Amino acid sequence: MSVLALSNSLPTLPPSPSQSKSETPKPLSPLLSNFTTTTTTIHNNSISWTKKTIITALSGALSCGLVFSPPCSVALESPTIQSPPPSSEYCREDEQVLKAESGPELVTNAGIVEEAWEIVNDSFLDTGRHRWSPQTWQEKKEDIMNTSIPTRAKAHDIIRRMLASLGDPYTRFLEPEEFSKMARYDMSGIGLNLREVPEDNGGVKLKVLGLLLDGPAHSAGVRQGDEVLAVNGVDVRGKSAFEVSSLLQGPNETFVTVKVKHGNCGPIQSIEVQRQLVARTPVVYRLEQIDNGSASxxxxxxxxxxxxxxxxxxxxxxRLQDMGASSFILDLRDNLGGLVQVGIEIAKLFLNEGETVIYTVGRDLQYQNTVVADTAPLVTAPVVVLVNNKTASASEIVASSLHDNCRAVLVGERTFGKGLIQSVFELLDGSGVVVTVGKYVTPNHRDINGNGIEPDYRNLPAWSDVTQHLSQCSKLQG
Structure with missing residues (x-):
């Protein structure tokens, strides 16, 4: 097996993860005895969810080819609750939500099909096949609803064929069993997903967009549509959904207090929730000594x-900085993506405040955006990003963002070319649909979808060449 060798010559690339039988990356070169290698893996506890999920709309924007991990359940003690307001203050829509949650047996086969149709009607972005239009989609609904749908299996089959007619390989139906395996994309660690909801006064509310049924938050009393007001006593007004999800995170089996307002009218409740991590760490890292030990x-x-x-x-x-790293390699080979928002936040770690991360385009206003870095970079050292033909989606966001802002050199093969954003929506019977809702364009206004990103080098260059390349890039942009 070939190995990663860093030197001032032009060595071959390290083996991609798919070529290695081990999850732990190999040392740079056993042929150079003066190399010192420290390999570290971040460990996190994980458990399994055994119950089905009720995520109403997990808009984490998942990439293609996801391999789902098993889900889990946990029972928690009853939370403390403030005295509820008079019944006149409850909202009719809140009563409807409660009825829907307590009466899934009332869901009809036709209702499931119509729900899937409406999701596509409201959010689907036709990215070039031109098979969708409001008129043709309305005609399809009329044709479908005039047919008999005697069984749930028939309803699911109709949804599959309806989505297939769009000609989009990423828009697809999920059986309840498939949908229930999405717990590892829970960014909060307590089984909920948040969405920013604009207010008339220009502000933003943070609403619970989805819950894992029998997950930590759901078991503790958090409800679909709740507004999150505070986390561990910290007011979250003005914070983004990602920031609040980060506040909710913590060590496995520890507790977090979430203050929520149920529905639009209350009551307000402080709920203690035990964290249960599902995702496993995707990061492996090590420190390498090069140039006869003179650099790391x-x-x-x-x-x-x-x-x-x-x-x-x-x-x-x-940790690598503390160990003396003066430059970095970020290996995104065989990384098919995942949560687009996480990719955006990772790209920001390397960018200067105000630099463009990505442009997003979609029918829904929430997908029409220019995303910029809002903090100083965590590192400013030279970066090499390793890519191949299985580097896709969120990986391409990171690679193109760092490349176009002159923060990294790309090495390897042309990337996959998936520049589309998918959202995952649950249907009322626990099944779900994955729908293409947007696309992204690089800071240099390149359309990645179907094109991919061409690397700067096929093989790893000398670090002096990396530094020179980034310097020239900055001068051209300056």
């Missing part, structure tokens, strides 16, 4: 963009 390179392999990716990558980067 921090190697970081990121296998997917799950709920732990950013947190664990930050840990790795800080």
């Amino acid at each position: 390179v921090g190697y970081m392999r990121l296998k997917e963009f799950n709920a732990l990716a950013r947190k664990d990558l930050v840990i790795a980067m800080k």
Whole structure:
């Protein structure tokens, strides 16, 4: 097996993760006896969810080819609750939500099909096949609803064929068993997903967009549609969904207090929830000595963009810096993506404040955005990003963002070329649909989808060439 060799010559690339039988990356070169290698893996506890999920709309934007991990259940003690307001203050829509949650047996086969139709009607982005239009989609609904749907299996089959007619390989149906395996994409660690909901006054509310049935938050009393007001006493007004999800995270089996307002009218409740981590760390890292021990390179392999990716990558980067790393390699080979928002937040770790991460385009206003870095970079040292033809989606966001902002050199093969954003929506019977809702364009306004990203080098260059390349890039942009 070939091995990673860093020197001032032009060595071959290290083996991609798919070529290795071991999860732990190999030392740089056993032929150079003066190399010192320290390999570290971040460990996190994980458990399994055994119950089905009720995520109403997990808009974490998943990539293609996801391999799902098993889900889990946990029972928690009853939370403390403030006295509820008079019944007149409850909202009719809240009563409807409660009825829907307590009466899934009322869901009809036709209702499931119509729900899937409406999701596509509201959110689907036709990215070039031109098979969707409001008129043709309405005609399809009329044709379908005029037919008999006697069984749930028939309803699911109709949804499959309905989605297939769009000609989008990423828009697809999920059986309840498939949908229930999405717990590792829970960014909160307590089984809920948040969405920013604009207010008329220009502010933003954070609402519970989805819950894992019998998961930590659901068992403790958090409800679908709740507004999150505070986490561990910290007011979250003005914070993004990602920031609040980060506040909710913590060590496995520890507790977090979440203050929520049920529905639009209350009551307000402080709920203690026990964290239960499902995702496994996707980060493996090590320190390499090069140039006869005169310099150190921090190697970081990121296998997917799950709920732990950013947190664990930050840990790795800080530890490698403390160990003396003066440059970094970020290995994104065979990384098919995952949560797009996590990819965006990871890219920000390397960018200067105000630099563009990515442009997003979609029918829904929430997918029409220019994403910029809002903090100083965690590291400013030269970076090499390793890519191949299985580097896709969120991985391509990171690679293109660092490349176009002159923060990294790309080495390897042309990337996969998946520039689309998918959201995952649950249907009322526990099944789900994955729908393409947007696409992204690089900071240099390149459309990645179907094109991929061409690397700067096929083989790993000398670090002096890396530094020179990045310097020239910055001058051209300046």
